[in-house]
Amino acid sequence: xxxxxxxxxxxxxxxxxxxxxxxxxxxxxxxxxxxxxxxxxxxxxxxxxxxxxxxxxxxxxxxxxxxxxxxxxxxxxxxxxxxxxxxxxxxxxxxxxxxxxxxxxxxxxxxxxxxxxxxxxxxxxxxxxxxxxxxxxxxxxxxxxxxxxxxxxxxxxxxxxxxxxxxxxxxxxxxxxxxxxxxxxxxxxxxxxxxxxxxx
Numbered sequence: 001x002x003x004x005x006x007x008x009x010x011x012x013x014x015x016x017x018x019x020x021x022x023x024x025x026x027x028x029x030x031x032x033x034x035x036x037x038x039x040x041x042x043x044x045x046x047x048x049x050x051x052x053x054x055x056x057x058x059x060x061x062x063x064x065x066x067x068x069x070x071x072x073x074x075x076x077x078x079x080x081x082x083x084x085x086x087x088x089x090x091x092x093x094x095x096x097x098x099x100x101x102x103x104x105x106x107x108x109x110x111x112x113x114x115x116x117x118x119x120x121x122x123x124x125x126x127x128x129x130x131x132x133x134x135x136x137x138x139x140x141x142x143x144x145x146x147x148x149x150x151x152x153x154x155x156x157x158x159x160x161x162x163x164x165x166x167x168x169x170x171x172x173x174x175x176x177x178x179x180x181x182x183x184x185x186x187x188x189x190x191x192x193x194x195x196x197x198x199x200x
Contacts, residue, residue, distance in 0.1 A: 022053045040131035041094045043086045050120040065114040076111035105154045119183040139181040141168040
């Protein structure tokens with residue numbers, strides 16, 4: 001159970017409020033064109049997205065996590081190397097589809113925040129696609145289970161997530177519906193965030 005600004009002590013209630021508030025904030029990001037003024041592919045932009053989505057819920061919004069995180073048998077980037085990993089991700093190329101997805105996979109491995117990495121990073125990914133190749137992902141065409149499995153396997157082999165995302169690209173870059181589908185909590189997020197943590 002994460003400490004939160006809402007005073008909620010029940011995890012199910014917190015999940016519902018987190019989804020409701022973060023979706024509202026994500027809509028504001030889109031409608032106010034806030035991302036248009038931020039550089040694509042930079043960690044600072046991902047931080048700004050995360051802060052905007054979660055600042056009404058968590059004190060750690062936009063802040064690098066202070067715990068080590070594991071999902072199943074996979075450990076995300078250890079705190080000891082996290083800052084360096086983020087600097088290296090900033091330097092990665094992003095001029096074509098393959099480079100952008102490789103950068104996305106590395107950011108997923110870094111998992112820089114305590115909570116809310118999936119939603120924030122999908123917005124970040126679409127922002128890069130839009131700026132660099134004039135396309136975004138039509139998330140309504142991406143099967144949930146295929147996506148989760150592909151993301152879990154991507155640190156070892158990224159061909160699956162590349163195939164999945166490439167088949168779902170669209171040039172409908174200004175669609176609010178497609179944008180919101182990417183941060184749909186119940187569709188993409190549940191089942192992927194049962195983390196083990198070590199408080200430092």
